[in-house]
Amino acid sequence: MNKEFQIHWLEEIAEEIINRSVKDxxxxxxxxPSGHIxxxxxxxxxxCDALRRILENRGYNVKNILFFDSLDxxxxxxxxxxxxxxxxxxxxPFALIPCPFKSCKCESYAHHFGNELSKTFPKFGxxxxxxxxxxxxxxxxxxxxxxxxLENNELIxxxxxxxxxxxxxxxxxxxFNKMQKSWMPAMVICEKCNRIQSKDKAGNIVPNRVQKYNKxxxxxxxNCEYCEYxxxxxxWGGRLKLNWRIDWPAKWAMLKTTCEPAGKDHSxxxxxxxxxxxLCQKLYEYEGPVKVSYEWLRLGNYDMxxxxxxxxxxxxxxxxxxxxxxxxxxxxxxxxxxxxxxIEELSQYYDYYEKMENVYFGLIKLDDEAxxxxxxxxxxxxxxxxxxxxxxxxxxxxxxxxxxxIQNIIPEDILYKQSIKYMKDHNFDKIISADEFKILLxxxxxxxxxxxxxxxxxxxxxxxxEIMRKLDLFSIPIKIDNEILxxxxxxxxxxxxxFRQFLIKNENLNADGIQxxxxxxxxxxxxxxxxxxxxxxxxIIFGKKNxxxxxxxxxxxxxxxxxxxxxx
RNA sequence: GGGCUAUUAGCGCAGGCAGGUAGCGCGGCAGGCUUUUAACCUGAAGGUCGUGGGUUCAAUUCCCACAUAGCCCGCCA
Numbered sequence: 001m002n003k004e005f006q007i008h009w010l011e012e013i014a015e016e017i018i019n020r021s022v023k024d025x026x027x028x029x030x031x032x033p034s035g036h037i038x039x040x041x042x043x044x045x046x047x048c049d050a051l052r053r054i055l056e057n058r059g060y061n062v063k064n065i066l067f068f069d070s071l072d073x074x075x076x077x078x079x080x081x082x083x084x085x086x087x088x089x090x091x092x093p094f095a096l097i098p099c100p101f102k103s104c105k106c107e108s109y110a111h112h113f114g115n116e117l118s119k120t121f122p123k124f125g126x127x128x129x130x131x132x133x134x135x136x137x138x139x140x141x142x143x144x145x146x147x148x149x150l151e152n153n154e155l156i157x158x159x160x161x162x163x164x165x166x167x168x169x170x171x172x173x174x175x176f177n178k179m180q181k182s183w184m185p186a187m188v189i190c191e192k193c194n195r196i197q198s199k200d201k202a203g204n205i206v207p208n209r210v211q212k213y214n215k216x217x218x219x220x221x222x223n224c225e226y227c228e229y230x231x232x233x234x235x236w237g238g239r240l241k242l243n244w245r246i247d248w249p250a251k252w253a254m255l256k257t258t259c260e261p262a263g264k265d266h267s268x269x270x271x272x273x274x275x276x277x278x279l280c281q282k283l284y285e286y287e288g289p290v291k292v293s294y295e296w297l298r299l300g301n302y303d304m305x306x307x308x309x310x311x312x313x314x315x316x317x318x319x320x321x322x323x324x325x326x327x328x329x330x331x332x333x334x335x336x337x338x339x340x341x342x343i344e345e346l347s348q349y350y351d352y353y354e355k356m357e358n359v360y361f362g363l364i365k366l367d368d369e370a371x372x373x374x375x376x377x378x379x380x381x382x383x384x385x386x387x388x389x390x391x392x393x394x395x396x397x398x399x400x401x402x403x404x405x406i407q408n409i410i411p412e413d414i415l416y417k418q419s420i421k422y423m424k425d426h427n428f429d430k431i432i433s434a435d436e437f438k439i440l441l442x443x444x445x446x447x448x449x450x451x452x453x454x455x456x457x458x459x460x461x462x463x464x465x466e467i468m469r470k471l472d473l474f475s476i477p478i479k480i481d482n483e484i485l486x487x488x489x490x491x492x493x494x495x496x497x498x499f500r501q502f503l504i505k506n507e508n509l510n511a512d513g514i515q516x517x518x519x520x521x522x523x524x525x526x527x528x529x530x531x532x533x534x535x536x537x538x539x540i541i542f543g544k545k546n547x548x549x550x551x552x553x554x555x556x557x558x559x560x561x562x563x564x565x566x567x568x
Numbered sequence: 569g570g571g572c573u574a575u576u577a578g579c580g581c582a583g584g585c586a587g588g589u590a591g592c593g594c595g596g597c598a599g600g601c602u603u604u605u606a607a608c609c610u611g612a613a614g615g616u617c618g619u620g621g622g623u624u625c626a627a628u629u630c631c632c633a634c635a636u637a638g639c640c641c642g643c644c645a
Contacts, residue, residue: 032645048628072645168642169569187644268571268641295573296639315601333625338573338639345580351593352581371582371596399606422606446570458597466579470594519603536603546605554605 007370008377009334010047016290025060028049028251028260030067033094033113035078036311039326040297041117045262046294049126050381051259062127064117065255070095070110070390071133071241073196075205078311080320083363090384091226093241095134112136120173120314122428124323125384136251138238145250146240150213150220152283156185156246159340159504167270184210185246189239190224191231196241198225199232240428246283249276255286257383257518260289261335294335300454302403312341320447325349327382328356332374341510343450344467347397353382359398362393393428395419400444402548405474410556415441418552448473474542484539485568491528492536493568497520498536500566501558501567515551 005013017025027048031041045066075084089097092112106112108131111326113126118130136142141228157180168176170521187207189196197207212221214232220240223230233239242250251257266272273291280288317326320343329349333339359362359372362378366372379385399422403415416437423431429555432440451471458464467473488496498521503509524534538547545551554562 007632034645051600069645075644100583166641167570172569173641177641207644247645264572265640265645270570271641272645293572295570298638336573340574340580345594348580357594368583396606402606418606463579466595470579523602529606530602538605548606549604551603557625 007373010050010054010331010376010381013047013259013290014051017051017055018060020057020258020290022256022258023056023061024256026065026255027062027063027256027320028065028067028456030248030260031070031114031117031250032069032072033110033117034072034074035081035114036114036313037117038311039314039317040141040361042126042314042326043294043297043330043335043339043474044263045121045126045128046124046327047261047294047335048259049128050327050331052127053381065257066128066130067133067136067251068107068110068114068130070114071137071196074109075197078177091197091199093134093189093194093196095132096189117314120318123318123384124314124327128173133247136254137241140236141254142250143236143238143240145254146186146242147218147235147249148283149242149246150210150235151215153184153213155282156279157183159282160245160275161274163270163278167462169285182209182211183212183244184220186210186220186240187243188220188222188224188233189241190222190229192229192231193224193227193237195224195226200225207243220520225371245272245275246279249280249284249286249288252276252280252288253286254543256286257289259292261292261546262293263292264293267291292335297330297339297341300340312343316446316450320443320450321349321441323384324382325353326386326547328353328378329472331381343447344454344470346447347471349490350397356382363391368398369408376540390429393423393426393430395422395432397444397447398441401448401473403469404444404448406548406553406556409444412438412441413558435503474547479563480540480543485545486541489532491526495526495528495533496536496540496566496568498525499533503563503566508561509555511549511551513551513553514554515549518550537566540568 006015023458029041029044029048031037043250048064052064053061057324070508073093074090074097086099089109095108097109098108099109101113104112106115114130114132121128161176161180164176165173178336187209188194190208195204195208200206206222206225208222210220210222216220217232219232220232221230221232240246251546262273273293277288277291280286317323325346325354329339329341332352353422355364356379358373359366359375366375399419403419407415414436416434419437420431448471451467451473455467455473458467499518500519502521518533518537519530520528522528526533534550537550538545541547
C-alpha cells in the first residue's frame, strides 16, 4: 500500500471515514458522569468536532453525539460527596441517584455533572447532540438488542474468550474461565433497592447478573447482590442493562456510528474496542466505527483523578484562557501522544497560537513547507467564532499578568487607561471596551491564581522559583535583604539617595517627571548609564533587575511607603 | 501476565512514519538602543538526543532488550 503522507492526522481519519462511503456520518463519544468531568474529555470531543467541520465542508451530513453513560453504576464516589450520601446510593446507576447538592434542583446525579460539562460546549465551539444512556434503554429497539444478546450468549462468550484469554496469565485464565460459566451479557437494576451491583467482602464488584433467560416468558431471573431480593423481570421493562462490552457495540449498531475515538484504556489489545467490533458485526450485523485511539491529557505531571478530587474542569479552563488555545493544543497533537497540559506554560501556548496566526495570515513563512501547511490547515479549526479577515491584535499575556498583579493597589479604571494608551501606541485597529478589558483581567487573574496553587503544591524550591520567573510573578518583598544590597554598587546607591531627596522636595510628582529625573541623575550627575540606576531601583522595589515602566508605576504608589523603601 | 506513552540544552517542547552537519520558545550571559525594561535588536554560550546491543557506508531517527516515570487492560465501567 502506497499511502500518501497527509497534511494533518485529521485528514487521515477523515479519509478513512469517507472511504466508508456512507451518506450520513455519525461521530460519537461517551462519558460516565460520575463526578466533575475534567478537561481531558474534551480531547475526544474536540477531535470529533474538528472532523465534523472537515466533513461538513465537503458536503457530508454529519451528526455528532455524546453519550452520557447515566446507567453506569456508582462504583465509588469522589471525595467531595458526603459519606452518608455515598453509603445510601453506592451501586445504583447515576441516573437513579438524586443530585448530591441540596440547593440544586436538577434531575439526578448524572444530570448535574453531565450538564456542568455540556454547558461549556457552546463556548468551546462544540456542536453535538447529547444522548442519555438511561433514556436509550427505554427504547424498544435497544431492548431488542438486549434480547439478541441474551439469545446469543454462547457466541458472545466465545468472542470475548478469543480476545481476552491470550492477554491473561495462568491464574487469571483460570479465573476467567470459571467466571464465564455463569456469565450472562446483562445485569438487572433491582426492583427493590435500585442497585445494579454491590461489593463482596474482599471489595470486589459483584453485579446483579442475569442468572437465567426465560425465553418463553421473555423474562430474566436475578438475585440482588445488595438486598438479596430475587425475582423475574420482563426484558421489556427497562430494568436490564447490557454489560459494557456489549453495551458499546449495541450503541454503535443502533446509531450506525461511523467513527468513535477511544481512550487508550479501551484501545488496548483484548480491550473493549476489539471485542466490540467483532460483536457488533456478528451480533448486530453492523461493521462498527472507524477506531481512533488517543492518549490521556495530563495536568502537568499529574493525572487528573476524579476520585481524589483532582479535577480541572473545562469551566475552570474557560475562566483563565481562551477556548481557541485549547482547541489548538488538542488539534496540533497527534492523538497517540499524551499531552501534559501545563497551566504555567500558558504563554507558550499563546505563542504557538500566534505563530499559527502569522502563518495563516501570510505574515511569516516557515522554512518547513509541511509545517506551514499544517498550521494553515489547523488554524481555522481552532476557531469558535468566524475566522477574522486580518490577524487580531491582543494584549499580551505578560502585560495582562502585570496589570493583574498591581490591581490591588491601583484601581481598574486607571489600568484601563494605561491599556488604551498601550493599544494606541501599538496601533491597534480596535481599542477594546472597558468590559472586554475587565474580562481579560479576570481571566488573567484566574490564571495567576491557578499558577500560585501550583507553586504552593510544588515542593522543589528551584521549580517554584522557575515558575515564578517564567510568569514574571512578582511580589514586592517586605524587606530588602543584604544579598540584594550587595548587588548594588556604591554609585547606584548614591543615585537612589539623590532620587529619594528629589521625591521629598517635590510635592506634585508625575510619571514623566520621575522618569526624567532618574535619567538626569544617572547620566548628568553620576555619569553612569541610566540603565544601571533603573536596575538598582528595580532591585530595591521588586528584588529583581527589571520591571514595569518606573515613572508611571512609582507615581501610582503610596509616597510614604516609597520613601521608606528607598531609604538605604 | 499483556499493552500504551514519555525520556532531545537550565525549563517547556519540535523533529522521528521518508536514516545523511541537532532545532524552536523561554531563561541565563555579553553588548547595543543618549528618557527605559509592559520593548526591540545583535552576538556568543549551552546537547555523548535515557542505557546497551543490532541493521546500515551512515542511527537522535529503523529493529531488539533494559532502565526510569506515568497510565491502562484482565471483575465492573
